[in-house]
Amino acid sequence: MPRVKRGTKRTDRRKKILKRASGYFLTKSKLYQAAQEAVERGLKFAYSGRKEKKRQFRSLWIVRIGAAAKLNGISYSQFVHGLKLSGIELDRKVLADIAVHDEAGFAALAQHAKDALAKNAAA
Numbered sequence: 001m002p003r004v005k006r007g008t009k010r011t012d013r014r015k016k017i018l019k020r021a022s023g024y025f026l027t028k029s030k031l032y033q034a035a036q037e038a039v040e041r042g043l044k045f046a047y048s049g050r051k052e053k054k055r056q057f058r059s060l061w062i063v064r065i066g067a068a069a070k071l072n073g074i075s076y077s078q079f080v081h082g083l084k085l086s087g088i089e090l091d092r093k094v095l096a097d098i099a100v101h102d103e104a105g106f107a108a109l110a111q112h113a114k115d116a117l118a119k120n121a122a123a
Contacts, residue, residue, distance in 0.1 A: 014032050017032065017035050017036050017039055018030075018032065018035050020035075020039045020042075021035035021036075021038055021039050024038050057093075058092060060096070061092040061093055061095070061096035062076065062092060062096075064096040064099050064100060065079065065080075065092060065095050065096050065099055067099070068099035068100075068103075068106050068110075069099075069110060072106070072107055072110035072111075073110075073114075074110055074113060074114060078113070078117060079109075079110060079113050080113075081113075081117065082112070082113025082114060082115075082116045082117045083109065083112070083113050083116075085113075085116035085117065085119075085120050086112045086113060086115070086116035088109065088112060088113075090109075095109070
């Protein structure tokens with residue numbers, strides 16, 4: 001069986017890890033084993049962070065919609081329920097954008113929601 005030296009593959013793998021660890025503190029950016037542990041840990045946090053970012057944005061959108069709804073005299077939950085009743089299917093991202101950039105448009109949506117709630121209560 002021929003002898004295999006792992007020169008380039010080994011150095012390439014180590015370089016890749018050390019490149020990812022550049023900017024880390026002390027040995028975490030210099031020594032391979034410490035760098036590997038730090039990089040793996042960082043990748044784990046990056047993965048969970050990508051999931052958490054979605055939750056945080058949804059929460060932000062809900063806060064923005066709720067604040068704009070309060071200015072128009074309706075609660076967030078009643079506003080969303082009224083939109084559903086009136087058949088307006090806009091997601092929270094779009095509603096938050098309208099709330100921030102188009103106050104008149106959001107006021108019209110709030111009015112639609114109030115009308116639909118009143119109609120539903122009368123029926």
